[in-house]
Amino acid sequence: MENIQSNTQSAQPSQKPVRLHYIDWVRLLATLGVFLYHATRPFGNLEGFIKNDEISLVVTVIFLLLLGPFGIPLFFMMAGASSRFALMRRTGRQFAIERVKRIAIPFVVGSILLTPLQIYMVWLYNGSYEGSFLAFLPTFIANLPGPAISELIDPSIFEAYGVHLWFLGFLFSFSFISLPLFLWLKKDTGVRFIALLAGLWERRGGIFLFILPIILARLILQPLFPVYTSWSDFVFFLIFFVYGYVIYSDERFVNVVRRDWKLALVVGIASTLAIIGIAAAGLAAEWTANPEILGFYLAWSLISINGWCWVIVALYVATRLLDFRNKWLKYGQAGILPFYVFHQPVIFAISLFVLRQDAGILVKLLALVVSSFMVTLVLYEFIIKRLKPMRILFGMKPN
Numbered sequence: 205m206e207n208i209q210s211n212t213q214s215a216q217p218s219q220k221p222v223r224l225h226y227i228d229w230v231r232l233l234a235t236l237g238v239f240l241y242h243a244t245r246p247f248g249n250l251e252g253f254i255k256n257d258e259i260s261l262v263v264t265v266i267f268l269l270l271l272g273p274f275g276i277p278l279f280f281m282m283a284g285a286s287s288r289f290a291l292m293r294r295t296g297r298q299f300a301i302e303r304v305k306r307i308a309i310p311f312v313v314g315s316i317l318l319t320p321l322q323i324y325m326v327w328l329y330n331g332s333y334e335g336s337f338l339a340f341l342p343t344f345i346a347n348l349p350g351p352a353i354s355e356l357i358d359p360s361i362f363e364a365y366g367v368h369l370w371f372l373g374f375l376f377s378f379s380f381i382s383l384p385l386f387l388w389l390k391k392d393t394g395v396r397f398i399a400l401l402a403g404l405w406e407r408r409g410g411i412f413l414f415i416l417p418i419i420l421a422r423l424i425l426q427p428l429f430p431v432y433t434s435w436s437d438f439v440f441f442l443i444f445f446v447y448g449y450v451i452y453s454d455e456r457f458v459n460v461v462r463r464d465w466k467l468a469l470v471v472g473i474a475s476t477l478a479i480i481g482i483a484a485a486g487l488a489a490e491w492t493a494n495p496e497i498l499g500f501y502l503a504w505s506l507i508s509i510n511g512w513c514w515v516i517v518a519l520y521v522a523t524r525l526l527d528f529r530n531k532w533l534k535y536g537q538a539g540i541l542p543f544y545v546f547h548q549p550v551i552f553a554i555s556l557f558v559l560r561q562d563a564g565i566l567v568k569l570l571a572l573v574v575s576s577f578m579v580t581l582v583l584y585e586f587i588i589k590r591l592k593p594m595r596i597l598f599g600m601k602p603n
Contacts, residue, residue, distance in 0.1 A: 229526035232536040243573045253326045274514035277444045284448020303379045310599040311372040325552040359438040368548040378445045402456040419508045427495035465520035472513030541599040542588045551576045
C-alpha cells in the first residue's frame with residue numbers, strides 16, 4: 205500500500221538501476237480492484253457483511269470468483285517488492301520506523317475511528333441492533349476479542365479490530381517478521397541463495413516449483429485454522445510477500461515471467477474453470493470447509509495454484525503494457541492508502557440507503573459503485589490530502 209521507489213538492480217552491478225513504473229500501476233489498479241470487490245460483494249453469492257436481496261451470478265463469477273483468488277496475493281507480492289526497494293536505500297532501523305509511520309499508525313487510527321462505525325452500520329442493516337451509535341459502543345467493545353491469549357495472538361484479531369484494515373495489520377507484521385531475512389538476503393550469502401533460486405526459476409516450468417510452499421501452507425494450516433484471516437491466510441500471504449522481495453532481487457525472475465507467462469495462463473484458465481465447475485456443482489461450500497474429504501484438499505490446491513498463476517500473468521501484462529508514468533499514476537500513488545482506509549466505511553454507509561431502494565440490481569450496483577467511489581475520492585481530495593494532521597494519521601507524507 206505504501207509508496208515505493210520502483211528501482212531494481214540486476215545481478216550485474218555494472219548495469220544502471222531501472223525505473224519500474226508498472227509496479228506502481230499494479231498497486232494502484234489492485235487498490236481499485238479491491239474497491240470494486242467490496243462495492244460489488246453485496247450483489248454476489250458469497251459471504252459478506254451487507255447483502256442485497258437479489259443476487260447476481262455474473263457479479264459472483266467475475267468479481268468474486270475470478271478476481272478474488274489472486275487480488276490479495278498480488279497486493280502482498282507488490283508489498284514485498286516495496287520492501288526490497290525500500291531496503292536498497294534504508295537501514296533496517298529506518299525501514300522499521302517508516303513502517304510504523306506509514307502502516308501501523310493508519311491501522312490504529314482507522315481501527316479506532318472507523319471500525320465501530322462500520323460494525324454499527326452492519327448491525328443496523330441486518331436488524332441486529334436498534335439505537336444510537338453512542339449506545340452501541342459498549343456492545344461493540346464487549347464483543348471484541350480478548351483477553352484470552354489464544355484470541356490476542358491469532359492474526360484474525362486484525363480483522364476483528366480493523367475490519368478491512370486487516371491488510372495493514374498483516375503487512376505491518378510481515379515487514380517485521382521478514383526484516384531479519386531480508387537483511388540477510390542483502391549479504392553475500394543471501395545473494396548467493398537468491399542466485400540459486402533464480403537458477404531453479406530459469407528452468408522451463410520452474411515457476412511452478414514455487415507453488416509448492418504455497419500449497420503446503422494452505423493444506424496444512426487450513427484444517428486447523430479455517431477462519432478467514434487466521435493463521436492459514438497469514439502464512440499463505442506471507443509467502444507471497446517474501447516472494448515479492450525475492451523476485452525483484454534478481455532480474456532473471458522477471459525475465460522468466462516474460463518467457464513463461466503462457467504456461468501460467470494455461471494453468472490459470474484450467475484451474476479457474478475447475479473452480480467454477482466445483483461451484484456450479486454446488487460442492488464449493490462443503491469442499492472448502494470439510495477437511496475429512498478428498499475434495500477439501502483438491503479445492504484448496506486449485507485455489508492456491510489459481511492465485512499463483514494469475515499473479516504471474518498479471519505481472520507479465522504489467523511489464524508489457526504499464527511501464528510508463530503519467531499524471532494519473534502520480535495522483536493515484538499519493539492517495540492509495542487513504543483511499544483504501546476509507547473506501548469500505550463509505551460503501552457501508554451508502555449501502556444503507558441504496559440497497560433498501562425499490563430498484564433493479566443493475567441500478568443498485570451502478571449507484572453503489574459510482575457514488576462510493578466519488579464520495580471516497582472527495583474525502584481524500586478535500587479533507588485528508590489538505591490537512592497536515594490527517595496526512596500524517598493516514599500514512600501520507602507531509603506537504
